Amino acid sequence: MSKYWVITKEVYKKNVKSFGFAVMVLSPLLVFAFIAGLTYYFSQEEQQAPDVSIAVLTENESINQIFSNEEWGFEIEKEIGTETEAEEALLDESISGYLVAEVENGTIDAQLVYTDDMSELLPIIQEALSNYQTMVRADQLALAPEEVMALSEPVMIDEQYVNVEEGSLTQEDFSDRMIQQGGAYFVSIAIMIFIMTYAGIIAEEVASEKGTRIMEIILSSASATNHFFGKLTGVMLILLTQIAIYAVVGLGAWLYFKDAQIVQDLIGGVDVAAIFQELMGYTLIFFIVGVLMYVVLAAFFGSLATKMEDVNKAVTPIVFLALTGFYVGIFAFTAPDNMFVAVFSYIPLFTPFVMPFRIAAETVSTFGIWMSIIGTVGFAIVISFIALAFYRSNVLIYSDTNLLGTIKRSWSIMQSNKKAKKLNHSA
Known part of the structure; x- marks a missing residue:
C-alpha cells in the first residue's frame, strides 16, 4: 500500500x-x-452613452406635455420648430429623428422619421401616443377616468406549469x-x-x-x-x-x-x-x-x-x-x-x-x-x-x-x- x-x-x-x-x-x-470585463465595459458604455435627441413637431400642447414631462430615454430638442429645420438637424446628426403629430377627430396622425439610434424607441413612442389617443376618444364619449382604466385594463393570466406523471397533474x-x-x-x-x-x-x-x-x-x-x-x-x-x-x-x-x-x-x-x-x-x-x-x-x-x-x-x-x-x-x-x-x-x-x-x-x-x-x-x-x-x-x-x-x-x-x-x- x-x-x-x-x-x-x-x-x-x-x-x-x-x-x-x-x-x-x-x-x-x-x-x-475577460468576458466579464467586456460585459462590464459595454454596460458602462451604455449607461454613459448620450441620450438620443429628437424633435417633436406638433400644434397640440398635450402631445408636447406628454414627451416633456416623462423620462423616455431621449431628449427633446425644443429649438426646432419646422420640418425643414428637423431635416437639416437630422442631416447634421445633431438629432436622431423627429416626430410630426396632429390630432383630428379623436385620431392621432403621426409620422416618425428616424435613424438606427431610435429603432428601439419606436414602441415606446407608439405606446405613448396610443394611450393619449385613448384618452382623447374617452373624453369625446364623456367617459370617466375610472371607466377608461377599466377599458384599458390588461388581461391577467395565472400561469401554472404542470407535469403529467403517473396519471396525475403536478404543478412545477x-x-x-x-x-x-x-x-x-x-x-x-x-x-x-x-x-x-x-x-x-x-x-x-x-x-x-x-x-x-x-x-x-x-x-x-x-x-x-x-x-x-x-x-x-x-x-x-x-x-x-x-x-x-x-x-x-x-x-x-x-x-x-x-x-x-x-x-x-x-x-x-x-x-x-x-x-x-x-x-x-x-x-x-x-x-x-x-x-x-x-x-x-x-x-x-x-x-x-x-x-x-x-x-x-x-x-x-x-x-x-x-x-x-x-x-x-x-x-x-x-x-x-x-x-x-x-x-x-x-x-x-x-x-x-x-x-x-x-x-x-x-x-x-x-x-x-x-x-x-x-x-x-x-x-x-x-x-x-x-x-x-x-x-x-x-x-x-x-x-x-x-x-x-x-x-x-x-x-x-x-x-x-x-x-x-x-x-x-x-x-
Missing part, C-alpha cells in the same frame, strides 16, 4: 507543480474574467426547470472538457514511462496493480484540486461582487442557492462518475502506446465516444422523450451526457435516474478491473502493430498467464 501512495504522490506533485497545470487552471479563469416551477437545464449544459460541457484534458494526462503518464523503458524498473519494485491505481488516483486528485480551486475562486468572486449592480441585473430573480443545490445533486454524481470512467479508459488505451508519439492515436476512440455522447445529449435537449435518447441515457458510456437533459425535461422517473446511476457506477467499477487486467498484460509489450493488434496480443498474454496460474495451483 505504501508503494501505491508513493506513486500517487509522485504523479500528483509532478503535475500540480508543472507549468502546464498552471496554464490549464488559469486559462478558463482568464477567459471568464418553470424556473426550477431552467435551473436543471442549465445544470445539464454545465455537466455536459464540463465532462467534455475534463475528459479531453485528463484523458491526455493519464495516457501520457503511462506512455512516457513505457516509451523510455523505465517501466521494467518500476514494476520490479511495485506491482502493476499499485502502479495502475496509483496513476489513476493521482490524476483524479489533480482533477479534484482544479475543481477545488475553481470553487474557492468562484465563492470569493461571488461574495465580493454579489451586491454589484451589474451582477444584480444579470441574475435578476434567479435563486443562486437553488442553482447550487441542483448542481450538487444528480448532476455532480454524473460528472464525477463520467470523468472517472473515461480516465480509466484513457489509462488502458495509454498502456497500448509504445511511445509518446502514439498517445494521440491511442486515445482517439475515447474522444469519439465522448463526442458521440455530447451530441446525443444536445439532441436530448430538443427531444428528451425520444426513444433514441431514452436508450442512450441507459448506456453507461453516454449516460453522464444524456441523463441530465432527461432529468431537466422531467421525462424520467426517480427510479430510472437511480437505475442509471447504479448502472454507470457498476460499469465504471467493472471497466476499471478489466482495464487493470489488460494493463498487467500489455504494460510491458513493445509492439509496432496497430491498436487492435496490440489488444489481441494482450488478450493472448492474459489467457496464457491464467493457464500458467492454473497449472501452478494444480501442481
